[in-house]
Amino acid sequence: MSSWSLARLIQRTGRVAEAAPTTPKQAGFEPPGELRGSVQVRHVDAGSCNGCEIEVGAAFGPVYDVERFGARLVASPRHADVVLVTGVVTRNMAEPLRRTVDATPRPRVVLAVGDCARDCGAFAGGYGVAGAVDDVVPVDLTVPGCPPEPDQIVAALRQVTGR
Amino acid sequence: MSPVTAGLVAQPVLAVVAVLAAVLPRPRVRSVAAGTAAAALGLSGVVTGLMALLGDRGRLQIPVSLPVQLPLDPLVLAPDRLGGVFMVVAGGVGALAAIYGIGYAHGPAASRTGWTAFVVFLLGMQMVPAAADSVSFLLAWEVMAVGSSVLLLADHTARPQVRSAAVWYAGMTHLSFVLLLAGFAVLASSAGGTSFADPAGTSSAATSTAFVLLVLGFGTKAGLVPMHVWLPRAHPEAPSHVSAAMSAAMVKMGVYGVLLVVVRLLPAGPRWWAVLLLVLGAASALFGILQASVTSDLKRLLAYSTTENVGLMVTAVAVAMLLRDAGQDQVADIAWVAALLLVVSHAAFKTSLFMGAGSVLHGTGERDLDRMGGLGRAMPTTSAVFAVAAVGAAALPVSSGFVAEWTLLQSLIHGDGQVDRLVAVALPVTVAVVALTAGLALLTFVKAYGIAFLARPRSDGAANAHEASVSMRAAMAAGAAGVIALGLAPGPVASALGAAVGAEGIGTVGLLGLDLPAADALLDPVALLLLAAAVAVPVGVVQARLARRRPRRDVDLAWGCGGVRLSPRMQYTATSYAEPLVRVFDDALQPSRDVTVGHAEESRYLVQRVEFHQQLVDVVEERAYTPVVATLERLGTIARRIQNGSIHRYLAFSFGALVVVLLAVTW
């Protein structure tokens, strides 16, 4: 695509982000004050079917645009404030998940996204399943759904950023 | 008796004392006694040199008359200001190397021969810049060469490479001697005497011949490309305190020789002399640093970096000649001072670097950077010294190297190219060469320090490293202190050095800053440091407050993507660090790589092991020297037919020779 047609495309497309919905506060979760307004997210796929990944991707995409609330994906848990975990925790991912959370500087929030992450969902009792995320690391916030709507993921992250 | 004369008498006397100490029976006592005496010899050189640099004149005539029918002037030792600079360098480096040697020298290097050769080497080196005529110059030169050759051979029974290195060194150093002898002979016949005070004749053919011979001779000693081949062999194989003295002081005698020729002996020459020096200097700087940046043998890296630095010095000299020739004397003066600053600065940081490398070798048994790592914890002093010296070598503020490079760049950008086409072409090219050299030097020394002293050990030797002994640490710390002191006080240093080459208008500004009115530029590192401190204070206050609130948390693992425990083998090595550079410059470096992939037995799709070999060659050596050496070897094989051990044949040879002589006599 030539630069000119790219410029035309940008001009024609304009804003694709949808208007921000107003979200109710989830009871029982008080975000750490340090994280107000800025949250960096490290995503860990602990054994997901990739359904949640698609939704997480959509939440960070231009339409839902969670970046407008100050949340950003980063490459290392050392840079992160939120560890976003999807899927049941498989036996092979239990230790890496523990290490990832340990590698995240405090204050930090562990966010379990999807039914599998909350209570193993459809995979409960599977031979390779070590448990839900809560069985491996302490979880601060959960998003239900199989898979959850991007809106719900955005809403959960907004709980943390407070915006 | 003037102080300089006293110093000239004291040095041989101290050398005799040191030699007497060197023949003491017990190795431990011998090292301490001879090292201390040699350090005293070095210090006497420093004092004498300083006196000469500050303008004191002294003279020592050696009462020897040679029974030859040649126009020989008396043998005179009388250092001028320029000689004083180099005597300070030789003495200072020698003294540090001697102190370092007390703790470092062991085995053959601490033998009677080892210490005696060290003292002789040191004395020769200190006498070279004192010589005031070519015969005494060549005598001192040869004393220096012989002493260093013997020292180089110290470990020849332990490692066969030492022998090869010594052969190369002996060959090159005597090539240098022959060239110098020829050069001085041409000069003496043109001037009518061997004293440096005799004015050289005006015959351009003779002076140009002498110039080329002398520059090639001195260039060989200084390690200029393409005569540099002995450096990367000799420096790694010599004991480290000897490498330090050779690299930081002995090669400087080559630079002294070049300065002697262009400042004192043949001050007015055609322009192509300067161009010749510029080409030699620039080629050495670039080639040296390129090789240094890709090598992973620490001492070899330092040796190539010496070639680079000598290249920069000669470049500065050439620029000064060009500008002097173009009538821009004031800017030329800056370039002269830059050349001397480079000399002094290199002496300080290269001594420290070689001593640091020696401590690493001593503490780990490793010379290969690929097998080091994490030495900073076991060897804190060595690590700190190496870091300071590496900052100097990378020309970062505030170090001696920064001051020297800054002065050189100031002289380059203030040359007026509008009046002179040659200057207009030469200066931008030189700026580019100096800049690329500086950039690659930065990478080289980040690599050398970072790979060796940071992160985690890559071998057992590095894991079990131990710190150097007290005398070694003291000598290293003194060297590092020199690097910083020269970097903090450039004004007085540059003024003194300026006097040595007759440069005017080099002043001191502020406390210790360097002022170059001709370039409308000044540099006060102390003030820069104060400004840095001023901006650092708020940062420090914020940091301290934050640290009280949230302390640092210790964890077991570096972040390895949550996977298995990181192995030190997963770290970048020196070879991998330089890999992008090897790719960028693959035409100049001609790397040959060999990748062998081993498959598992079950399936060829499963990779079991991968072996990677990379070899980099010295292109100059391969193209210029290998064919010559091969031809010489072939000739040697042919010559074996003449000399086959048969007595009959030898008798026939003598008979034939006798007949030829008789015929020649009766002709």
Add this chain to the structure above:
Amino acid sequence: MVTVELGFIVAAQVAVAVLLTPVLVGVMRQVRARMEGRVGAGVAQPWRDVRKLLRKEPMRAAGSGPLLSATPLVLVVSSLLVCALVPLVGTPTMRLVPDDLFVVVSVLLVGTVALALLGLESGTAFGGMGSSRHMTIAGLVEPTVLVAVYALSIPVGTSALSAIVAARIDDPASVVSPVSLLAIVALVLVVLAETGRLPVDNPATHLELTMVHEAMVLESAGRDLGWLELGSWLRLTALLGLVVNLLLPWGVATEATAFAVLVGTAAVTAKVLLAGALVAAAEVFLAKVRLFRVPELLAGSFVLAFLAVTASYLVA
């Protein structure tokens, strides 16, 4: 008295740089977000990011040394020093610490080296990789920087930046001379390479194998990372500010009065933000080049700088 006034300008520069930097990065991200059809996090987001990072705990893995906590501070101090030296707000500088470009470049390099050592100190494969690439680029950029500086210094006869900028205010025609334009184009490429922008490095990448800057800081957390981010952004402000003041020298304070400093502050803020917006907009149209194509880019910029020098000698 004079010293006090000059110190006033320097202090103003540092303050302006510190306050302007998060806004500059915010504007650049915002422009990019808008062009991508997003809403964007707002221009204050980088400030929130740094505030948060500075309040989080730093970490130290077993086996890493004191450099892990020292290098971020070295980077910040060196960047602040560059901001103090470069004529952002005004040209008068302190007599004993002139804003000589060679000094500025070496202070900048101190920060570069600190980052590279940090990458090595972490002892991970990514850290070493980033460090090696970073130093290769830094080494190859050096000739362009110095030759471009050389070209700019020839007409003025000094390498002091304030003198160069002041001369441009006096003689605006010199800004559009071929020498000056060639040198500035070369400098722009250098600034992009030094600050890790596209097409040399992608500041928004999450893929470890494609990155240079991010790979070195992967191991730093919390406060350490906050300083590192701030230090790198300050470099961007200083270098961008230098280039715009060379290209559009108007508004730069030439005397140390309160009014001149106010005008200078407003001018530099406007110019830097505009330049940042332009860079961000241009980045939308650029792809990152392969690492081994970067030397070709740098060689190209070197040729431009060299042409500038020869032009100033042979054409003028």
